[in-house]
Amino acid sequence: MRGVYVEIPHGQVTTFIGPSGCGKSTVLRALNHMNDLNEGCTLRGRVLFDGQDLYARDVDPVEVRRRIGMVFQKPNPFPKSIDENIAFGARINGYRGDLR
Ligand SMILES: Nc1ncnc2c1ncn2[C@@H]1O[C@H](COP(=O)(O)OP(=O)(O)OP(=O)(O)O)[C@@H](O)[C@H]1O
Ligand SMILES: [Mg+2]
Structure with missing residues (x-):
């Protein structure tokens, strides 16, 4: 894709x-670095x-993904229980309390 310019208004x-x-x-996927590991992908x-600039050298893709989330077209649960899948986001962000 070339010559693309688009502004996405806040809110x-x-x-x-x-x-x-x-x-x-x-x-x-380019908005939250999801293409980075695709072989042959250049930006x-x-x-x-x-x-x-989300592609500046000092930007951590994991931090970007904390702020720019994505809902996938096809659900891809992790190979864990439903309970663990639902709790996953809270757990990786350090929440240790009861989620029920
Ligand atoms: N700029 C690009 N250069 C090279 N390959 C591309 C580019 N954009 C998309 N592709 C490739 O084209 C294929 C389809 O792209 P993508 O999945 O983004 O399409 P889509 O519009 O989301 O389609 P759908 O409506 O079916 O979800 C993917 O294999 C992707 O890697
Ligand atoms: Mg698509």
């Missing part, structure tokens, strides 16, 4: 619409979030 719903396979999910240009 509004923005949608990407296009035929299957045109790259909507790939663009979304040029900038992705700015609140004015900060």
